Amino acid sequence: DVKVTQSSRYLVKRTGEKVFLECVQDMDHENMFWYRQDPGLGLRLIYFSYDVKMKEKGDIPEGYSVSREKKERFSLILESASTNQTSMYLCASRAGLAGPLGEQYFGPGTRLTVT
Amino acid sequence: AQSVTQPDIHITVSEGASLELRCNYSYGATPYLFWYVQSPGQGLQLLLKYFSGDTLVQGIKGFEAEFKRSQSSFNLRKPSVHWSDAAEYFCAVSLISNFGNEKLTFGTGTRLTIIP
Structure with missing residues (x-):
């Protein structure tokens, strides 16, 4: 079974702090994704990575950066957390050769609260 | 711009009754379409997907979806729901980014x- 794990289920940070959200997958997938999920807005893509050290902005990249130094790990960074970044963050991975019908496998999510 | 619309925010159904969840898309070409389910406290799980071929697609957990090009719809159905089907359901379309990479909306x- 594909397993996508996220470093924390719940996280509370203060405004202005630098925040790291970590995601690890164990299936040697080339593609990894970071989404945020907000009530009434569904899932919105923040950033994705299609290979090590390769990244592309999603639909809402402002205020975020990412890092992918190893194939299995994809980090989301909030350089200076703000209260409007309070949200549920979901990580996903997908095999690069799976094509556009390839399934994305999701982690359980990190609920981040910024106070 | 390409988009996916789910017009119903919340639906309540009696156990054993039939279910239909609506999804409409806006996309120029034939889309790659998906339904995912998120149970409480869980990540998302793929129910089914469609690109071409038979317009009625079977998925896991007894779900099916029908692609109707004329209505730009991909509605999810189940003939008889179970209490364990209580969850949030997401329709998604696969798009090609400006740099040629695939992503879901x-x-x-x-x-x-x-x-009950």
């Missing part, structure tokens, strides 16, 4: 409540 979701 999700609808806003429909929350399904099951009553």
